[in-house]
Amino acid sequence: MxxxxxxxxxxxxxxxxxxxxxxxxxxxxxxxxxxxxxxxxxxxxxxxxxxxxxxxxxxxxxxxxxxxxxxxxxxxxxxxxxEDLGPREGVRDYLDTAKNLGIRLAVASSSSGAWVNPHLERLGLDHYFDAVLTGDLHKAKPDPDLYLAALAELGAAAPDAIAFEDTPHGVTAAKAAGLTCVAVPNAITRNLDFGQADVVLPSFTAKPLEALLSR
Missing domain, CATH: 1.10.150 (DNA polymerase; domain 1)
Known part of the structure; x- marks a missing residue:
């Protein structure tokens, strides 16, 4: 599918x-x-x-x-x-490609909306997302509640969705909600255990979204 x-x-x-x-x-x-x-x-x-x-x-x-x-x-x-931090390299390409393909997008974060939303605006990413789910309104990860809420907001079933995470706790949450999960660790988390993830990428630039979707 x-x-x-x-x-x-x-x-x-x-x-x-x-x-x-x-x-x-x-x-x-x-x-x-x-x-x-x-x-x-x-x-x-x-x-x-x-x-x-x-x-x-x-x-x-x-x-x-x-x-x-x-x-x-x-x-x-x-x-x-x-102050000078931008999106991770390759993130904007993923978001642009998803929009061009008609794929709906959400953020599921354990942080509060007061933290996430201003940063999305500052980074110039807020307009990409159809829904932003945060930990002040939902149970935080590793509970699956944020991902279940994101699926409900997007009108999507778990088998039709992919989660992107950088921590094992996040991967646990996504898998518990039934999503395929791609781990893209950062410099802080790259040495942690991502054995639960379906795919592990060293960066968003390592594989274009189209190639990921075709696997």
């Missing part, structure tokens, strides 16, 4: 925001004389638990910290790092 819908994760997939977020947290930990253990980061990447997990871990090194006081500072640091 022809592919009718493509559903993209946002952070790390459409744009490599995860590198900036990780750099920001590493800087915060160093301010308190500690190093952020990468295994702790990988345990929560792609879920909705990153910020609470990082503050909880930081509290072990700096008892008595006030997460609410630190939040504006960490967010401002991330936004500075993201």
């Amino acid at each position: 022809p592919t009718r819908a493509l559903v993209f994760d946002f952070d790390g997939t459409l744009a490599d925001t995860e590198s900036a977020v990780l750099q920001s947290w590493q800087a915060v930990f160093r301010e308190y004389g500690a190093e952020l253990p990468l295994d702790a980061w990988y345990a929560v990447i792609g879920t909705q638990h990153t910020t609470p997990a990082m503050f909880a871990l930081l509290a072990e090194h700096a008892p008595g910290i006030d997460p609410e006081a630190l939040r504006p500072k960490t967010r401002a640091h991330v936004l500075r790092l993201l």
Whole structure:
């Protein structure tokens, strides 16, 4: 059956925001004389638990910290790092091709709409998508709820849709919803286990969308 819908994760997939977020947290930990253990980061990447997990871990090194006081500072640091960030290489080609083929498009992200939507607009990608599903309104990954909601919004069945992800948690969510899943890891996630994915690509430029669809 022809592919009718493509559903993209946002952070790390459409744009490599995860590198900036990780750099920001590493800087915060160093301010308190500690190093952020990468295994702790990988345990929560792609879920909705990153910020609470990082503050909880930081509290072990700096008892008595006030997460609410630190939040504006960490967010401002991330936004500075993201000022010149564009979409991942090849993403726009995938989106253009999908539109030309009449394939419907959605974003399914564990992050909030307040994070995802402004970034999509800044990156000039918002007009491509027929639906944007976010973790403030749906259960976050690895729960399949975001993907099930995306399918409902697009009017597509799981066998007719492909998900694009950059983390194992995201792949788990997509597969649990019944979608074919293409993993496109970024510099932060490329060494993780993507054994659940149907296809693993080193980048969006490694295989044009037409070639992917014909396999």
